[in-house]
Amino acid sequence: MSSTFTNDGIQEPPVATTLDAWRSRVQTHPDHPAVAYFDGALTARELDDLSDALAVALDEWGVGRGDRVGIYLQNVPQYALALLALWKIGAAALVLNPMYRGNELRRLVDDAEPIGIICEDVSAAATAETLRGSSVRFSISTSALDFQTRNDPRVFESTTRAAPAADGDLVELLMRFRGRRPPLVELGGGDLALLTYTSGTTGPPKGALNSHANVLATALDFGDCAGVVDGDVVFAVAPLFHITGAVLNAGVALVRDCVLVFANRFNAAVALETFVEHRVTYTIGSITVFNALSEVPGVSADHFASVKTLYSGGAPIPPATVEKFEARFGKYIHNAYGMTETTAGVIAVPPGLRAPVDPSSGSLSIGLPLPRVDIRAVDPNGDPVPPHTAGELEIAGPQVVSGYWRNPDASRDTLPGGRLRTGDVAIIDEAGWVYLVDRLKDQINVSGYKVWPREVEDTLYEHPAVHEAAVVGQPDDYQGESVVAYVSLRKGATATEDELVAFARDRLAAYKRPRLVHIISDLPKTQTGKIRRSDLR
Template identity: 50%
Template sequence: MSIYASRPWLARYRSGTPSDITPEHDSLLAAFEASVQRNPTAPAIRYFDGTLTYEELDRRSRALAAGLVARGFAPGDRLALYLQNNPAFVVGLLAAWRAGGSAVMVNPMNKHRELTYLLQDSGASALLCLDELYEAVAADVLAKEETAVRTVVTCSALDDQGRNDPRLFPEPIRRRLDGPVDLVALVEEHAGADPGRPLPKADELAMLTYTSGTTGNPKGAMSSHGNVAFNAQTYRDWIGLGADDVILGVAPLFHITGLIGHIGAALLVGCPLVLAHRFEPNVVMDAIREHRPTFTVGSITVFISLSGVEGSTREDWASFRAVYSGGAPIAPAVTEQFEAKTGLYIHNIYGLTETNSPSHAVPLGSRAPVDPTSGALSVGVPTFNTVVRILAEDGSEAPVGEVGELATSGPQVVAGYWNRPEATAESLPGGELRTGDVGFMDEQGWFYIVDRKKDMINAAGYKVWPREVEDVLYGHPAVKEVAVVGVPDPYRGETVKAYVSVKPGASVTEAELIEFAKAQMAAYKYPRSIEFLDELPKTVTGKILRRELRERAKEGSG
């Protein structure tokens, strides 16, 4: 038996923690229904000064599902969710499943080009979006009639609360829109109705969550209901979550961390999920003080921001019993500084979109070791039912302590990518995920990520594919050649930098190019700095050498 198959990391598990778990439900929808039955009047979502109970969330999601079905939503159809961290997101997710379909995750920062691509690629027939996003982006996209969307439902971030915090809503206006149906009106129209569709099976599609992976165009990772239910239970059992807990939703809900670590965990255990529209440090700190959460998981930049809120004290954090962070590398010094300020140790967690959030985590109560050679903080050990191998360049298993690509197998790994059989075969041979992340396992079973095989840029937990940024910059008439790389950043972990050569006789400034990209891309994607070169370094065949540019940036010459 190989060293990895023997799972030496099990010795690191908390006392009493099983090596494997059996999912109690085939789907998160079934788990949610069980939570409704256990305690229908328990709070499900706390949103500023508003509260939705499990019973209300159940009724609302059934009504929306019935409304979608009445408008032609058929089994197997897809509902795109273009929202912030609003209660409507959870309602829409449950409704898509109740209607016999699946959900498509759309980043609320996506602009016209990005939204068009996701709607076209997913083939979504319905869209649930914020009114402000409909006005700013979706209306123009849908007017071109280049997607399969037939039904559009809009909602307001002001729904389900009355505080209208001016830090988030300086002009609290409920928009009146021509064309889409309002979510509140649709739910009222179908109050008490039920679409009558059966509960989904474990192997049926639950959602498409887009990731760039190994190619420039984002690919829809196909999360099954079994994937989602399994890793929601992983959070529950790894951390010991129960109905008395309160989960703080700091990760974006469209992101796999928010989907599983916030929505999935909360609905499974039947506890409240605290939402605050979008991340604004002072607003979230006030939510912590008001709702006293006990658990959260988010990117390290979230915790850096929150610990730096003026006037925050250890007492503000006293309700938490577990804090986890993933999505971007964490420096050991950051965890030490956070603990000194709050009294809380940040447990590392690691996973990908394709693993439905965690494949590795630091056991609760343990401290992640630091690799003495690289200084890297361990990302933890593989979670329940999971085997992770380190593969050498030739595909053989690397010995303990040697660096190679992480390859993950387990019930949380997706079956493939939406309509991408070649990408599926490449990244998931035999169902084992080739992560593209490079690291090693030590003799104790701890795993470390030391580099990435791909050119993907990881900016504060958001993944950016350089080619997409390059394609936008190439659209500027002055640009001759462009290469985009990730460069170290003390706050975001990594940030986006572009190297550009300009066409003869043309002229453009750094500020102009940044604004050009910013207008067409989500905020986390556009380059934060641009350096102009007469010629970009290339191979003899003319391929631009990103590797040399990354080294140039590290050396500080750019």
């Protein structure tokens, strides 16, 4: 196989929007399964009819072109229904983390100003109180118990249905309006599909304007390059409120004749059973997901027997973690890289290839740029640097957003000339392989020497007892900053802090060695699995 993605078979999409691609799929294979949820399933025709019904209900509430409606749900079939329904009437989905409460939720709603929200019944009362006096004019709820009958207690806290939101229950609305179609709205590639907020790990969250053209480009190109084809089974293991889950799982499946499998909120044991029951062929999730799967008692290679490709995105993968997973389960975890601003993955390791390791930094490559994606590493002046030289990763292509919601200053600073300045430090070799060194803002300065936390973390991951690691800089009166590490240990494993300091000392230059290693039970993370170094500082 070539050491680069090629443009063979990749061309400008024949349709303008993800909704167009979905409609083509329904017309071609209406009775093929489209969604699976434990023991429940929906065909493409059924999913289309139900989303029509929801679109009619939303239209009657006054939702129209350019409006935003919040989707405040776990990974359930209603998520796909809501996305399709909103797009059918020209509206955009404001994707909201269902774990957000109080001010966390209210800040995003006040910024995005949605006119309605779709939430889970168990949180409907609290959501209504939080959003009192906001732009939200209507609220409908749904139960995670719907569209299945198994009621697994590991992912369903209760089998008792809560009272619906003020404006009704989603399934009741579907039954009331089923058989009706919404008025036809002609969408273009520039229309907003998703309003997706950045994770806020480097500052206040910003709303990325993910257009229909952005979503379609990523869903088609990433899926094709990852080898996803009609008939595949895609497991929505990444949360759909995050751009990775929304596009690289849901989007990839919806624009093809694939089955999109849901399993509610993530539970590692349930996820393993889902791989087996539904014969999953492809998924992408954070590396913390794969770490959690590998810790389940009784897990074996048999759980992944049907899988063709596994991808990990959201955070860099240490080489040692990939090697351990493959040794145990016979499946190679392919790296992928993207941002909210690139509408998810734009750099990935092609199936059948193994990511090389950069000899200077020890970083495992995040892959090769997808077709139609233009990348370069630049210096602080914005000038390209030579191969094998660290610089800020800059990206352009049809996946890159036009800007941020109502934030022209951030749009101008981050997207000069339409090219995304990622804030990530990368090395690109002559063959096009990209090595992510670290975030610019996370660099540690020890007596004038630059230390990238990820290099120290990757070294700690080589220790057999280390489950997760994060490295930060601590103010130091003598040398400016010193290197401090925080680690959690694998179940049943033992190690001392002094032992881990000595382990790193034998493998790193003196200025890179952690002065202290703190062993804690669990590292702080975002809801999408990214370790929050800012909390550790």
